[in-house]
Amino acid sequence: METLVESTERPDGCTIIVADPTGEGGTLSGSAVAVSFRPAELEVRPDGSGNLLGSRCQSCGAHFFPIREACSGCLSRDLDDVRFSTNGTLYTYSVVRQSTPAFEVPYVLGYVDLPEGVRIMGQITGCPIEDISIGMAVEMVLEPFGTDDDGNPLTGFRFRPAEAS
Amino acid sequence: MMTGVHVVGVGMTRFGKHPDSDATDLGSAALLEAIDDAGIDARLIESAYVGHVFQGMVTGQRILAQVGLAGLPLANVENACSSGATAIREASLAIRAGENDVVVAIGTEHLTSKFSGALTPDPSDPEAAVGATMPGVYAMRARRYMEEFGMTREQLALIPVKNKANAARNPLAHFRKEITVQDVLDSRPIADPLHLHDCSPVTDGAAAVILMSDKAAKRFANGRGVRLAASTLRSGSVDVTPTSMTFEPLTWDTAKDAYERAGIGPDEVDFAEVHDCFSIAEVLRVEGLGLFEQGTYPWAVERGEANIGGRLPINPSGGLIGKGHPLGGTGVAQVVEVVRQLRGESGDRQIEGARVGVAHCRGGKAVGIEGAACTVQILVR
Numbered sequence: 001m002e003t004l005v006e007s008t009e010r011p012d013g014c015t016i017i018v019a020d021p022t023g024e025g026g027t028l029s030g031s032a033v034a035v036s037f038r039p040a041e042l043e044v045r046p047d048g049s050g051n052l053l054g055s056r057c058q059s060c061g062a063h064f065f066p067i068r069e070a071c072s073g074c075l076s077r078d079l080d081d082v083r084f085s086t087n088g089t090l091y092t093y094s095v096v097r098q099s100t101p102a103f104e105v106p107y108v109l110g111y112v113d114l115p116e117g118v119r120i121m122g123q124i125t126g127c128p129i130e131d132i133s134i135g136m137a138v139e140m141v142l143e144p145f146g147t148d149d150d151g152n153p154l155t156g157f158r159f160r161p162a163e164a165s
Numbered sequence: 166m167m168t169g170v171h172v173v174g175v176g177m178t179r180f181g182k183h184p185d186s187d188a189t190d191l192g193s194a195a196l197l198e199a200i201d202d203a204g205i206d207a208r209l210i211e212s213a214y215v216g217h218v219f220q221g222m223v224t225g226q227r228i229l230a231q232v233g234l235a236g237l238p239l240a241n242v243e244n245a246c247s248s249g250a251t252a253i254r255e256a257s258l259a260i261r262a263g264e265n266d267v268v269v270a271i272g273t274e275h276l277t278s279k280f281s282g283a284l285t286p287d288p289s290d291p292e293a294a295v296g297a298t299m300p301g302v303y304a305m306r307a308r309r310y311m312e313e314f315g316m317t318r319e320q321l322a323l324i325p326v327k328n329k330a331n332a333a334r335n336p337l338a339h340f341r342k343e344i345t346v347q348d349v350l351d352s353r354p355i356a357d358p359l360h361l362h363d364c365s366p367v368t369d370g371a372a373a374v375i376l377m378s379d380k381a382a383k384r385f386a387n388g389r390g391v392r393l394a395a396s397t398l399r400s401g402s403v404d405v406t407p408t409s410m411t412f413e414p415l416t417w418d419t420a421k422d423a424y425e426r427a428g429i430g431p432d433e434v435d436f437a438e439v440h441d442c443f444s445i446a447e448v449l450r451v452e453g454l455g456l457f458e459q460g461t462y463p464w465a466v467e468r469g470e471a472n473i474g475g476r477l478p479i480n481p482s483g484g485l486i487g488k489g490h491p492l493g494g495t496g497v498a499q500v501v502e503v504v505r506q507l508r509g510e511s512g513d514r515q516i517e518g519a520r521v522g523v524a525h526c527r528g529g530k531a532v533g534i535e536g537a538a539c540t541v542q543i544l545v546r
Contacts, residue, residue, distance in 0.1 A: 041291050062405045066291055066532060072403035092312070092410065094304035095357040098283045099296060109301045109356075111410070119407035121292045121532075134312050156295070 037145045037154035041066045043083065044155050050142050051083035052157065054118060063116040084120075086140040087162055088112040093124055093132055102146070112138055112159050126160025137162040170257045171382040171390035172544065174203025174375035175501040180489035181339045182277050183369040188220040191371035191494070192228035192273035199269065199373040200232075205385050210375070211265040212238040214255040216248030216272040217493035219279040228271060246440065246528025247398070248272060249372065250496025250540035254396040256376050266381040272497035273371035276490075281367060283355065286530040300364055300443065302530060304356035307445035310411045311358070313460070316448075318358055320463040322349035324444040325362045325486050327472060332483025334473075334514040339368050339489030349444075363444040368489030372497035374504070391504045394427035395543040401534035408535070411460075415536045416453030416527060423541040424455075429521055431455035434543075436477065436506065436516050437523040438499035441484040450525055451479055454541070473514050481506060481514050492528070499524035500542055507546040520546050 036044040044050040054065040059076035065084065070077045093110035096103075108124040110132075124132055126141065138159040145156025176198025178191050192215065200207050213234070215225030225241045244251040249272020256270040283298040290297070310316055326346055332338035344362060352361040382390045399419040408414065424430055434456060441447035452459045456477060465471060471479040482488045482502040485495060503522035505511050522544045529537025 038291060038294055060405075064403065064533065068403070071405075073405040091407070092305040092309035094301050094308060094359075095354075096296060096298060096301045096304075097353075097357070098300065098355050099298050100283070100285055103296045107296055109296055109298075109305065111305060113407055117406045119404075121297055122295050134309065 035148070035152065035154050037156040042157055044142060048142070050155070050157070051086065052120060052140065054082055054084055054116070055079040056082045056116075063118050065118040065120055082116075084118065085115050088114040088120070088138055088159070090124070090132070090134060090136045090138050090159070091119060092134055095129055108132060110159060123158040124160070125158040131161070139163070167261050168263065168378040168380065170260050170393040170396070171377050171379070171386060172374050172393055172500065172504050173377045173382055173386045173390050174199040174201075174205065175373070175504050176200075176202055177337055177372040177498050177501045178370050179337045180368050180370035180491060180494070180498070183275065184277070186275070186369075187278070188217060188224050188273045188275040188371070189227040189231055191275065191369060192224070192271050192373070193231040195273070195371040195373040196228060196232055196269060196271055199375050203375045203385065204387065205267070205375070207232070207234060209267045209381070209385070210234060210237065210269050211267050212256075212259055213269045213271065214240050214242055214252035216242040216244070216250070216252035216270070216496065217274055218243055218245060218248055219276065220274060220493065224273065225271065228273070244528065244538040246442065246490070246492050247496055247526040247538035247540045248493040248528070250499070250524065250526040250542065251398055251538065253374060253376070253497060253500060253542065254398050254540060257393055257396045260376055260378045266378040268376050269373060270376065270497060271371065271373040272494040274491035274493040275369045276367050276492060277369050290530070291532045292530070297530070298356065299530065300356040300359055303443040303445050304359045306410045306449065307358055307443075310445060310448065313411050316463045318350065319346055320467060321358070321363070321444050322346040323463070323466045324441065324447050325349050327466060328441060328480050328484040328487040331473060331481050331514055332487025334512070335483050335488060338483045338487055339366055340483070340487050359443060359445070363486075365442045365485035365490035368491045370489060370491035370494045370498065372494050372501045374497055374500055389508060391507045392545045393542060394429060394545045395423040395541070397422040397426065397541050399539050401536040401539070403533050404535065411449070413449050413453030413527075413535070415539045416450055416525065417455065419539040419541045420454045420525070423543050427543040427545070429543055429545070433521050434477070434523050435519040435521050436481060437479055437525065438482060438484070438502050439479060439525040440495075440527045441480055441486050442490060444486065447479065447484065450527065454523065454525055473516055478516050481511065481516055496524070496526040496540060499526065500544065503542075503544045507544060
């Protein structure tokens with residue numbers, strides 16, 4: 001289990017949790033870990049905040065994840081890249097107990113509906129499995145998520161129960 | 166006037182583990198059986214469509230070379246779990262277009278040598294990157310269905326119990342052993358609430374069908390032809406807003422197209438082979454096909470309505486859960502089952518008096534779309 005040395009709330013509601021790269025609880029080296037595991041879909045900014053990325057149709061207002069070239073509603077090609085909200089509602093979930101070698105089991109997989117009208121698949125974290133329920137409010141959290149080909153840690157996203165506001 | 170299409174010959178290997186053969190061997194065996202079943206000279210076959218997923222380049226050409234038919238126009242078809250069914254549709258289009266009178270469609274897969282464990286979307290997919298597995302996706306749909314309609318875990322288990330009971334009566338099925346609800350609940354958890362018995366197995370197998378135009382069928386079918394009244398294909402669309410995951414617009418759209426083309430409504434269907442890759446999938450399929458009202462199928466299963474001998478038997482072959490699921494082979498094997506049922510050749514799992522059968526396949530997952538490829542075939546005696 002990696003040691004978590006910092007957990008920072010961001011004004012946009014998104015949180016990054018940075019793992020200690022040395023494993024000794026030493027100096028935080030945020031830049032060493034704040035590299036998105038999927039830059040086309042998850043923006044991780046130098047300050048450690050981040051958002052899922054998608055498209056918004058200028059013509060009809062529909063939103064899409066991931067980024068698309070044309071709108072499926074009206075076929076307009078005038079789409080803006082947008083950062084999605086980090087808070088949403090859990091549509092459904094499952095505890096996955098058999099997966100590929102890339103993922104340590106068990107983990108909780110869920111579909112989260114964001115206010116923009118997109119449904120995002122992501123892992124659910126930050127609470128006991130028995131506390132997870134359909135319809136619960138969740139928020140996106142950035143967490144260590146695998147490594148690149150050279151073994152450098154990457155940052156991905158999960159969802160956890162939203163702090164009561 | 167456009168010609169009709171008839172299934173005149175069918176062939177299918179035993180489904181299961183075939184450590185000593187490969188996708189070419191299996192496909193060749195199924196094809197030779199289909200030719201013999203049709204009772205035709207193999208030289209009558211004018212073109213071929215061959216569905217497979219993980220078998221590599223030109224598997225279809227290898228099969229035809231194996232049986233002396235190299236040289237025919239041939240297309241290899243990949244459409245995930247609908248690959249074989251898509252091959253049938255392509256073959257039927259070649260006939261309806263007037264291009265050919267006799268066409269073969271083959272589906273084959275030697276899955277045990279390519280793959281084990283939980284199937285996942287393509288690794289490049291954003292959902293695969295966060296840990297999506299096919300059992301995980303269907304488990305999430307099962308949980309949502311339970312929440313919305315009050316289906317119990319025990320009710321869901323009745324589907325593998327039914328399908329494995331049917332498979333026990335099918336000599337070509339992967340599993341030949343009946344199970345109980347308790348066996349399902351006691352089997353290894355795969356993705357809550359799904360257990361191992363809720364999942365279709367990793368299977369090797371192949372199937373082949375020979376399709377003919379009206380003209381060819383009149384000459385060669387000897388009264389054994391079964392009419393392929395419709396063969397439709399759709400791809401999942403990108404949702405502009407998230408839709409229910411407990412109903413399948415993709416299945417319904419594909420089915421509606423088929424019902425309209427066939428001039429046959431869901432109320433006229435006598436039985437169906439549907440894509441039960443997982444127990445919950447059978448619920449979603451039959452409700453998406455309009456065969457049962459949404460939110461009612463688990464209770465219908467409880468009442469025995471979907472059993473052989475019930476009001477509307479579902480997956481008399483054992484389905485993917487019982488018969489096995491060699492991806493490319495599956496869609497063709499479904500049609501083999503429907504044809505044999507309609508001919509009255511299904512032994513002790515025969516559905517008496519069946520006149521209209523439906524085969525439904527649905528496969529693949531990509532981010533943002535409901536499902537990748539869906540096919541519906543309506544066959545009429």
